Amino acid sequence: MADLLASEQLMRFSGIIDTALTQQKELLHSPDKRKSDQPLRSFSVREVSHFLRVKYNSLRQYLNTLEGMPPGTTETGNRKYYTAEEVNQILEVLLEEGKIGLERFPRRQPGDPQARLVVYNLKGGVSKTSLSANLAQILALQGYRILVVDLDPQASFSDMFDIQADVDDLPSIYDVLKYEDHATGTGPISITEAIQGTYVPNIDIVPGSMSMTEFEFETSASFRAGADATPFHRRISDALETVDEFYDLVLFDTPPHLSFAVISAVFAATGMLIPLSAGMLDVVSLAKFLELAAGTMQVVEQHQDKRYDFIRFVLTRYSASDPAQLQLSSFLRSHLGGAMLKHDFVSSTAIADAGNTMNPLLEVDPSSFHRKTYDRIFGSLSGIADEVDAEIMKSWGRTPFVREES
Template identity: 50%
Template sequence: MADKIGRALQAHSMEVFPPDAQKELRTFSAREAGEFLDINANTFRHYLKTYADKMPTGTLVNGNRRYFTAEEIQAIRDFLYENGRIGPREYRRRQPGEDVKVFTIFNLKGGVSKTTSTVSIAQMLALRGYRILCVDLDAQASMTNLFGLSPELDPNMPTAYDIISYDDPKPIRQVIRPTYFAGIDIIPASMDIIEFEYETASSFSEGRTAAPFHSRMSAALSQVEDEYDLVIIDTPPQLSFAVISALFASTGMVIPLSASMLDVMSLATFMTMASDLMAVVERQNQEKTFDFIRLLVTKYEASDQPQLQMASFLRTVLGDDVLPAEFVKSTAIGDALNTKQPVLEVGPRDMNKATYDRVIKSISDICNAIEEDLGQAWGRT
């Protein structure tokens, strides 16, 4: 059965994304570009006309529609900020005196759209101007694959394991890979990350003098903390040593879960385990805190009455700890993933517009809430 599935998936992957293919990000309409820039349509058109010789103006399609690459959107943002046309509210990058923020997206429960949520949030925030480093800690490497990297086709590719390994860890810059998505770099994953669990277990009995396991991720990230605004870590559905190291390096946490009774029961058990283990780790650093810990309801269907009741239950019990926006369940997400694409990479022209707009609004609302948490953590008004 494994052979049959493997051969069929390989044939499918060869058809939709050959090994020598390079993923390319689509272009964005003027309306989308204006939304990412947080500038209203009339003002954006005025800037395009006024500064046509000083900043990118996109490409005309069919004579009257203007489309922009993600790189052009960022160049426009840089120009407008440098020339005082937008302020820090629209120019999201870290300001002097603000430190890089690291948040982990984590749940012990599988099948809660954790990786899909991680990639969608990272891509939306990148389009809004943040410089983002994604870190994949899942041996299944789903996020790595979504960014067009295939560990099985490149067994010598440096991965997250190499930056936290006990035996001759690599400098993090040798592991970071640029992606086709402007504003996002990635530290890929592979099955090698499992080795870290064996190394850590043996380090206890062997009395190794290397840095303890819980501090290894933060030590690695400190090498590039000035180069990014956000680090977003995707984790496997298990409480491993690598995950604890990621949590210790984090300043925030987002916990995705489905609005079902079984998932909420699982969440309570998971939170108890996580808090007990983190309490042990935090004895090593009394100043360890999180700027925020938020729950994100995923696979949400507002027409599903049991889900509606469970989401209301969570908000009644936990209040503002639950993000006000849900990650909706949609055929648009599934259709995009069938071709190894997050939904933001699929244009609204390729599917039903209402369906597409509903998903994009969901991701946008989630990022709005996360940005509020980031703003408070940075002390912004």
């Protein structure tokens, strides 16, 4: 090892880890080679009733009496289960039959702007990607057509959905945002060429890649050269115009550092969700982060005004049984008021175990956990999704739906 250059040593370790991870993933997903070789699990009638916000007994009746309802699959104990595709089919039938209103149908109507949510905090370790992935899956099952833009060069969100641009030589968000190279005649591609479908209906991804670091250098170079190109802060919003009609929600997963790509996402977004770990050091960092973010937006606003439909904070890795965290939660809610989500992303073994297998919660068999543990974290994530849904509904001029108890 001592005879190797530093770059060679680091690359050797990178290769070792990559190989080991590939073997581990194949072991986890055996007999399949990749996670995406198998579909998303099916859901019970009770789970479907929760996603679609319809009372359990009412939904059972609708499934048995309304025409056009999917058959589902009968499993052990004579229980019916429905795939994610069937959940969306149920949603469509319920709307057509007048059993639900537009407040429970999260599809844009004529004149509704595309909702764009950036999950944003410059501090690492606040569960941005885990929150984004779980939030995307729940909102997709509620009916949102979602495009995720993964801006993190580490591409952890893309990895969770088994999309690896660097490994499989796929176009990434970098190929959409990059600048024209007059020497080679190459330039950015349409975002439609970079979008990858996933095994979760209603979720498409523009994957991240290590190439995103090059975008930062190219943007700096464009300043020095005075290049006549789309300003960096408009590159994402301009790219999204091509697919505006196909998605109800665009979700940006961001890296834990300020970059030109992050600023472009912050500019393109219509709403912001700021995850915050329940620790005093994180609150101190938050104050500095918000000051920096405000200064950044002031620079952008010299070119164009920017307003958000909402900015909300959410506590992550939260344990109500921890007196210090409970005190901090009260402190934040007393000062930030309604800007704090009512639901917290709670600390749980279910999330930790799911993270170890690169699975969002809905991909885990509930029976593999203690029922109370699973229900607690599911209630936490579902509550966050409901609050985000309510903000989007308000931006579309609809009265948010208050969840019915089953």
